[in-house]
Amino acid sequence: MEWKQYEDIKVVKIAVNPLFPLMSVYLYFVDGMLVDTGPRIQKRNLKGIFPSWDIKQVALTHSHEDHTGMASWIAKHTDAEIFCHEEMVREANEKARIPWYRELFVGPRFAFSPKPFPDSIRTQAHTFYPIHTPGHTKDHVCLLEPNKGWLFTGDLYITPYPKVFMKEESISGYIESIKKLNTYDYQTVFCGHEGIIRNGKEMMTRKLAYLQKTRNEIIRMNRLGYTEREISKQMFPENVRLEKITFGSFSRMNLIRSCLRNN
Ligand SMILES: [Zn+2]
Incomplete structure (x- = not known):
C-alpha cells in the first residue's frame, strides 16, 4: 500500500489482491469524503488507515467489489453516510453474488x-x-468538484484505448457518458485504477474519439458481412493479457458485440 497527498486529497494505492501487486485500486479521501472503499481482501491494511481518517461520507462510484468491498466494514465501524447510485441501493443490502x-x-x-x-x-x-455515467456498469457515477476542476471517474476512464470489455459494459454508454462529462469544466481525473491524470479532459476526449472510431469501423465491417471472429482478428490481432488472466471475463468479443447491439 502506498499513499500520497495531492492538494488536500489523500491518495491511497492498494493492490486489488495482496499476492498480485500488479493490479491496483485507488481510494481518495478529501475533506471527510472517501471515494470508494477498496476490496475486502485488503481489510487488514485498510482497517489500519480508515480509523485515522474522520470519514463522514463515502461516495461509491459503482458496485464492483474492488470499490465497495470495505463498505460494510465502514458501515459497522463508523457513522459515515454511504452513497451510491439509486440502481445499486437494493442489491447492496444483500451479499453480492459474484463469480x-x-x-x-x-x-x-x-x-x-x-x-x-x-x-x-x-x-x-x-x-x-x-x-450518472453508465458504460462500465449501469450504476456508475462520477463526482465533479467544479471549483477545483476535479473529476473522480471510478472505472470510466482506466485507458483511452480499451480492447476488451466485460459482458455488461456498453460502448454506447461510455460514449454518451463521456460526451456528458465533457460539457462540464474539469481538468484533473482521479481514476480508480490509474491514479491522477492531470490532463484528464484531454485523455477522456481521446478515449471518446477512439470509442467512436472503433464502433463505426466494427459496424461497417459487420455490414460488409464480416463475422465477429473476422472483425476481432482484423481490429484486435494481438492477444490481450487481461483476457487470459480474467478467464475471458474481459474479452475482445464482448467489445465487438457491444458495438453491434444498440445499447
Ligand atoms: Zn469496475
Missing part, C-alpha cells in the same frame, strides 16, 4: 445499506456533484 474466481481474488462484498446520491455532497471546503 467464484472474483470473490477469491478480491474478497466478498457483504451487505450494507447505502443511500442514493443526493444532488450534491457538501464537505467543509468543497461541493461534489454526482453525475
Whole structure:
C-alpha cells in the first residue's frame, strides 16, 4: 500500500489482491469524503488507515467489489453516510453474488445499506456533484468538484484505448457518458485504477474519439458481412493479457458485440 497527498486529497494505492501487486485500486479521501472503499481482501491494511481518517461520507462510484468491498466494514465501524447510485441501493443490502474466481481474488462484498446520491455532497471546503455515467456498469457515477476542476471517474476512464470489455459494459454508454462529462469544466481525473491524470479532459476526449472510431469501423465491417471472429482478428490481432488472466471475463468479443447491439 502506498499513499500520497495531492492538494488536500489523500491518495491511497492498494493492490486489488495482496499476492498480485500488479493490479491496483485507488481510494481518495478529501475533506471527510472517501471515494470508494477498496476490496475486502485488503481489510487488514485498510482497517489500519480508515480509523485515522474522520470519514463522514463515502461516495461509491459503482458496485464492483474492488470499490465497495470495505463498505460494510465502514458501515459497522463508523457513522459515515454511504452513497451510491439509486440502481445499486437494493442489491447492496444483500451479499453480492459474484463469480467464484472474483470473490477469491478480491474478497466478498457483504451487505450494507447505502443511500442514493443526493444532488450534491457538501464537505467543509468543497461541493461534489454526482453525475450518472453508465458504460462500465449501469450504476456508475462520477463526482465533479467544479471549483477545483476535479473529476473522480471510478472505472470510466482506466485507458483511452480499451480492447476488451466485460459482458455488461456498453460502448454506447461510455460514449454518451463521456460526451456528458465533457460539457462540464474539469481538468484533473482521479481514476480508480490509474491514479491522477492531470490532463484528464484531454485523455477522456481521446478515449471518446477512439470509442467512436472503433464502433463505426466494427459496424461497417459487420455490414460488409464480416463475422465477429473476422472483425476481432482484423481490429484486435494481438492477444490481450487481461483476457487470459480474467478467464475471458474481459474479452475482445464482448467489445465487438457491444458495438453491434444498440445499447
Ligand atoms: Zn469496475
